[in-house]
Amino acid sequence: MIQIRNLHKTYTMGKNTLHVLKGIDLSIAQGEMVSIMGSSGSGKSTLLNVIGLLDVYDHGEYYLNDALIKGLSESRSAHLRNRFFGFVFQAFNLISVKNALDNVALPLYYQNVGRKKRNRIALEYMEKMGMRDWAEHMPGELSGGQQQRVAIARAMISRPKVILADEPTGALDTETSYEVMDLFQAINVDGVTVIIVTHEHDIAARTRRTIRLQDGRIMSQD
Ligand code: ADP
Ligand code: MG
Numbered sequence: 001m002i003q004i005r006n007l008h009k010t011y012t013m014g015k016n017t018l019h020v021l022k023g024i025d026l027s028i029a030q031g032e033m034v035s036i037m038g039s040s041g042s043g044k045s046t047l048l049n050v051i052g053l054l055d056v057y058d059h060g061e062y063y064l065n066d067a068l069i070k071g072l073s074e075s076r077s078a079h080l081r082n083r084f085f086g087f088v089f090q091a092f093n094l095i096s097v098k099n100a101l102d103n104v105a106l107p108l109y110y111q112n113v114g115r116k117k118r119n120r121i122a123l124e125y126m127e128k129m130g131m132r133d134w135a136e137h138m139p140g141e142l143s144g145g146q147q148q149r150v151a152i153a154r155a156m157i158s159r160p161k162v163i164l165a166d167e168p169t170g171a172l173d174t175e176t177s178y179e180v181m182d183l184f185q186a187i188n189v190d191g192v193t194v195i196i197v198t199h200e201h202d203i204a205a206r207t208r209r210t211i212r213l214q215d216g217r218i219m220s221q222d
Helices: 046-049 074-084 102-110 115-128 144-156 174-189
Strands: 002-014 017-028 033-037 059-064 085-089 162-166 192-198 211-215 217-221
Touching: 002 046, 017 046, 017 217, 033 046, 033 174, 046 162, 046 192, 074 085, 085 144, 102 115, 102 144, 115 144, 144 162, 144 174, 162 174, 174 192
Parallel strands: 033 192, 033 211, 085 162, 162 192
Antiparallel strands: 002 017, 002 059, 211 217
């Protein structure tokens, strides 16, 4: 589903350039659950953002479901992004002035689904994440683990083929981290490809394959 060949990315800031991804070769099949590890600055988030069509690359090839991702218009890229990917972040990124249910329903709002229908579907996803009773609560009233469950429900509501999670347990204690990993595993068992960036070995150990990045290169991937 994801095939990357000799992919390079350089950030340019004025006169300075930073070569961040230096020839990445990577294939991820549909239904896989993989982790990406590496020290801070090794290019993990950049790679995840390129995969999720949040950022572009300079050289090489990226095929998503056999379609070459290169030179896409912003609208084409947004269309593919919405169809393929759900995103989960370390800091949850919930909208603080909207309650949990509205946060989960938000992607459907952007798809012009009516309020009644989107709230009904959002409640189903809240239920799946064990958060049904918290639907009316504001993010600030929820624990970190609960906020991440809401964020995962929001990522899942548009039925993505791939979940991209950037250090999703980075702000959580160990027990809560494992609960969140249980959710990702259940999502993966349902056929969704899951890609998790993490610093933590015990989190990586719960995926079937670990891709190790060092200074923009893949050191190992088994
Ligand atoms: P990681 O997620 O592994 O910590 P990143 O992919 O976030 O690494 O960053 C890799 C390198 O690229 C870092 O040196 C970082 O400072 C730099 N970087 C990341 N994003 C940008 C950006 N938008 N502009 C310029 N440099 C960036
Ligand atoms: Mg990062």
